[in-house]
Amino acid sequence: MMRKILALILKIQKQSAAGKLRRRGLSSEEAASGNIISGKSWDDFCDLLKAAGGSILGFDSPMDSLTRSEGFRYLSRLTRAGLENFVEGGNTGAPILRRLVHETVKMGNDNPDFYYKSTIIDGHRRYRITGHLGTTPFLIFSTQEGDYSDSAGASMPIAGQLSTDEMLIGENGRIEIILSNEREGENWLRTTPETKMLMVRELFGDRDRERTSELRVEALDKSTDSEILESRHLEDGLNRAGQLVAGASLMFARWSREFAGTTNQLPRFDQARSDAAGGDPLMAYYHSYWSLKPGKALVVEATPPECATWNLVLSNHWLESLDYRYSQIHVNKHTAYYRPDGSVRILICHEDPELPNWLHPQGHDFGGMCFRWNRADSYPQPIIREIDMSRLSIFRDEESQSPAKKMQYTPSIPKGLKNG
Template identity: 25%
Template structure:
């Protein structure tokens, strides 16, 4: 009897040991600390980003290899745009950095527009100097964190300039005593300056040159601290997500609301420019069909354009396709109506827009118009 009890206890001990070893084997090993704090969070967010973007699209698009790869490209574009900002944006030592465009093709950039942005520190005083040059127009808007109102904006053409086109603009929350030059009041919440440089006569106009500096603190840029650099890294996942996810399903929303080959106005809210109006439509065409866009033209309008996008709201490549037309490229007909023809192949008529194989979105804008 005694021997049997010992044997039973021995088996129980072995069984408990086996369970304990099995439980330890199933436990995940502790993750080593990140060699660069903040880096692992970026990598993990990027790992799931394409899946989260595709989840906003209907099943036929999610399973389309073409759309899948274009979503991957859009994710890279958002990563590149926001990484450039994380590396170079500094409100104390600002510079106008590329934000979106033909390569960083996020949020349907306008084919005629160069987009730049400069970080600023709320409460700071800045000076912008440069040459106005000859573009259709160039405008700077203030980016206000948490602001629901329209962004304050200023056109370079409204600034005083010498005979060579040189200008100087001071920006601050309050006008300095005795200062009588061009001055622009900064909103207390302004953290960014957004520059749009818009052309209409390609090959004939010259873009402005601008330099910005903060003037209310000593010169000299010290080495950024580890804390500052880590903050920039940790802000990247949210910034990339915001840009990548913002418009990826916008075309599909137009379709679901019934705006197929039919325009609706688009209110971009606080992000819009004063005096600029936007209209958009999803288009759907067979290979042998054409869509004729007809619009009245305002009596007075400094700029207008029509561009095309693909299904995830990237602007159709206008460098290599005839996929955009502006006020100096498409004139109204004799009856005063503007007519533009959207087709997969050149129909042999004026004002043709090439779809480049897409069936997606038309985007029309009018700027500084009246009548």
């Protein structure tokens, strides 16, 4: 199944390139115009969407109604995200920061504690980000060489990265960042000619109490792009949107099958592989898979090191985080209750155990999960074990004698290197 999907992606890429080569006497706009007029560009886009269905039907994926329903909804979400990002937001001369991953578009064991924004950019151009920071602990700005339309999403290396703790920050949290190939300005974010995307990850400590940043990005070079929709831009946008749906679903279906091999364990994910896929290089990831049997609970225990934050997130089979709008499906440094010795005990079970740090699986019996240490001074191994629900009474007795407590946390504007 994987080979068939990859073969179709490559076929459409080659057909597009071959078509342009056959039209050497035509401009790129004229060549694309022929494909738009004939309907070929649309057919190619629809072929990619159809091929993406193989990621749901293949890879030994579960055949129950809930998993399959979520799988095809997942493809519809990726389609929406792809069109929004590459067709509506594909003008690199007028970039707009959009939420590619959010409450109803998810992928790759996404992190509910990150407020993701991104935009398509051209690595040959210069850009400026301006705005005011909110009250979240910090932001990470990164430029990436590639996106999910490249190499089935497996190759998106970071060209440059800048976080607010490295930045000069002005009065009331005002910031300005220059994006360019050569160092420029007080806050510089490196790009390369191969750069295709700007990603902003804004960390929540306590989502219910914090205010996100207000940011805009603009191209500094004079734009030669037409205000009229050009065929070449539409064809490229449709192709890249289709590649996102087919590529991301393929890669993460493969990941899910792999993670199922370590069910109810938390092995550390290979850092180089994570970095290549666009992950945060200062984050240690423990991607895996969970499964709950009737009458059982999963207990995850760890002693957090000094770190910016940490969390544990539950996902479904397709590695979409469960719906964090309606119940607690993840816990982090600032929302967790700590035992007197500084450790945390997290419970995963269908029924409310009347204990702190309960994660609700929302009717799922299995799915992906991810534990993260963010900017930590060490990486202790989280321990996970399965117990009978009846044994939770021991934890309740323990809790009554020595209650777990939250740490104090007050949201504020990040200070960076300087705060005016």
